[in-house]
Amino acid sequence: MELRHLRAFTAVAEELHFGRAARRLHLAQPALSQQVKQLEQDVGAVLLERTTRQVRLTSAGTVFLEHAHRVLREAELARESVLVTERGERGELRVGVTGVITWRLLPRMARAYRRRYPHVRLELRPSVFSAAQVSALIDGRIDVGFLRAPVPAGPLASRVILNESLMAVLPQDHPLAGEPEVHLADLADENFVSYVSMQGSALRDAAVHACFSAGFTPRVVQEAPDTHTVVALVGAAVGVALMPASAETLQIEGVVFTPIAGGVDVRVPIALAWRESDSSPVLAGFLATAEEVLPSPGPGSGEH
Template sequence: MELRYLAAFVAVAEELHFGRAAKRLRMAQPPLSQQIRQLERELDVQLFERSTRSVRLTGAGEAFLGPVRTVLADLESATRLARAAGRGESGRVSVGFAGASSHTTLPRLTRAVRTAHPGIALVMRGQTYANRALDEVAEGCLDLGFVRSPVTRPGVRTRVIAEEELVCALASDHPLARQERIAVADLAAEPFVSFPANAGSSLRDVTFLTCERAGYLPRVVQEAPDSYTILALVAMGVGVTLTLTSCTHIQQTGLVYRPLAGAPVLLRSALAWRADNPSAALRSVLDVARETLPTPQGHPETAEDGAVAGPPA
């Protein structure tokens, strides 16, 4: 059954006049009459009672009219949605991120996307740590991930959106809290609070690397799944931790932050996506992100597949 037959049927049913229906459809009357007769043959029912003076719907025609209108309306709606999706104006984009480190960047992006493209739904996946987010982007499980640069993963593109510095968080009554800056070597005997070992946290990796460069491996006495819990434990005096400047908005009673002595340890936040992801909605989100979360000066706009965006942190 052809859709043009259904459109012809609705036009005649609404006009109850073949001449007016043909004019509405911008076609000649004989082909319209042929389409209606073909539709009746396919259905094996008579849809119209015709005379030289009038056209009326039969009982079968009246029963057929409502569902046909629904089918045509659904088709029109589906066509609009498909075209909007093709233009990147609608669709779903899955985003992986880890809580506190996205405190500033993520709300700016989500608000801007809602304003620019209200038809795009962002599906948020919290507590997706940087390393895991990168894996899931590479595997096609996520459209967009907040990761740490540099990235050397074939098929994945990245763009740096922020640069952060490693700082020390410790209890306010800790003896080292009286110092303006804390040497990483001075934390060698301290208990640490950290992310779980197998969670995919790049911050944990950088913490261990920084301590190893200072001559020791940190002694982790307690693990927690997010920065808010880690810093609460630090405020309780359970241990110390190395965190990022993006997390210093978390203010707890009994908690202080101190910069590290020596050359700053920098981590670069980036967005990552598969180079071959065909989603037009993702391209629209990336365009919004370029305006909302611009690349800091001194960094390449986009790292190509498997390329390194800047020197290691």
């Protein structure tokens, strides 16, 4: 039983005239008659009574017409669903997010994307560290990720969407807490609080590199698994820290965020990363939306 035979039968059943049905389907009348006969053979029943004066449905034809309409509607829905999916307008996208700043960027991006692709389901996969995001991308557990750059070369492609500044995080009673800026070299003798060294934190690496650039190695006396805990430990006067400016939104009592002076490059890039081999139209739509909503920063730009 073929869809073209069902279309031929429904056209004749609705027109009750082979000539009009043939014109409607842009078929020659003999070809239309042959398709209806073939359908009747497949079904095993006469569906249409034909005389020289009229065409009418048999009892079997009346019953079959209802099913034929249903099958053709489902076939059209299936075709439309495939086309919508191929255009990236339907499906699912697993998005990895990490860090306070990505949670600030994501709502803007998600609103724009959902306006354009309301039938795509965005599944958010939180992760504390960028290294976990990279592994999830490579393993195929997520499709795209917001993470701290740099992104390792290989199977992944990436684009920087923001350069965020690191700031000195000081206990509020620290001697430098009231200063408009802090030179990194002035923190050389301080105790530091930082992320756990074995968890692959791009922020920890950036902070250590900044200290190296200022001529010292930070003395880390306490490690913590996440940004909130790092800042809270600073508030408890365990030490100082270098954290992204977005961490200030946590509003933890007892800490002061102070810009870093002295010309040391203390920016941390935020990137959007994905598998370079992924040809999904859903991903392509997400990346195209991100190009407009989250364009790459210009040279020297950053968020403070």
